[in-house]
Amino acid sequence: EIVLTQSPGTLSLSPGERATLSCRASQSISSNYLAWYHQKPGQAPRLLIFGASSRATGIPDRFSGSGSGTDFTLTISRLDPEDFAVYYCQQYGSSPSTFGQGTKLEIK
Amino acid sequence: QVQLQESGPGLVKPSETLSLTCTVSGGSITTSNSYWGWIRQPPGEGLEWIASIYYSGSTYYNPSLKSRITISVETSRSQFSLKMNSVTAADTAIYYCARGRGILGKLCFDYWGQGSLVTVS
Numbered sequence: 689e690i691v692l693t694q695s696p697g698t699l700s701l702s703p704g705e706r707a708t709l710s711c712r713a714s715q716s717i718s719s720n721y722l723a724w725y726h727q728k729p730g731q732a733p734r735l736l737i738f739g740a741s742s743r744a745t746g747i748p749d750r751f752s753g754s755g756s757g758t759d760f761t762l763t764i765s766r767l768d769p770e771d772f773a774v775y776y777c778q779q780y781g782s783s784p785s786t787f788g789q790g791t792k793l794e795i796k
Numbered sequence: 797q798v799q800l801q802e803s804g805p806g807l808v809k810p811s812e813t814l815s816l817t818c819t820v821s822g823g824s825i826t827t828s829n830s831y832w833g834w835i836r837q838p839p840g841e842g843l844e845w846i847a848s849i850y851y852s853g854s855t856y857y858n859p860s861l862k863s864r865i866t867i868s869v870e871t872s873r874s875q876f877s878l879k880m881n882s883v884t885a886a887d888t889a890i891y892y893c894a895r896g897r898g899i900l901g902k903l904c905f906d907y908w909g910q911g912s913l914v915t916v917s
Binding site: 719721723731732733734735738744745776778780781783784785786787788789790 | 842843844845856858859860892894897898901902903904905906908909910911
């Protein structure tokens with residue numbers, strides 16, 4: 689199965705700053721089937737990005753995804769207070785679909 | 797807007813069978829390209845995909861769990877279900893149902909239920 693490694697484990701930033709989160713796969717992800725979610729305490733994950741770079745419905749354009757093959761990035765251009773959460777990447781190009789271990793984005 | 801709601805026992809004894817149902821509202825469970833899935837999250841840990849099903853009945857299972865799980869769909873009730881047998885404490889988790897988007901079982905999940913905590917004890 690494909691192992692996804694997210695970095696950093698924790699990212700401490702202030703509102704208004706730019707956040708860059710990384711997701712690295714143990715082997716190439718077919719057709720860039722890579723998604724990003726965020727999850728706030730006590731809530732279900734919310735889909736942000738699918739297909740590595742397409743924003744899901746209702747997701748603000750400050751969120752962008754990039755990358756291909758084994759290296760993918762989620763960028764949040766200007767952090768809003770509501771963006772502080774845990775972020776997960778998911779690959780769905782190979783079975784079983786797998787998730788990264790998460791990056792916690794916390795307020796500095 | 798599509799809404800999903802999990803239901804089922806919150807406590808299951810070791811070696812018994814975990815049964816959960818997800819009820820879909822606000823949209824049809826049989827819409828073309830409608831996939832439905834289960835994902836779980838042990839308390840304080842990450843996410844694990846369990847299984848997915850197409851409305852016509854095609855199923856997709858995580859190989860690590862395949863021998864113990866069954867996913868099914870009942871379109872007349874707008875529901876899909878998960879059964880997991882021979883549970884242990886390691887199966888204690890929040891179980892989410894979700895709508896899958898993609899093709900041929902290659903899915904990300906765009907609508908999620910609120911989650912159902914199942915404790916095995």
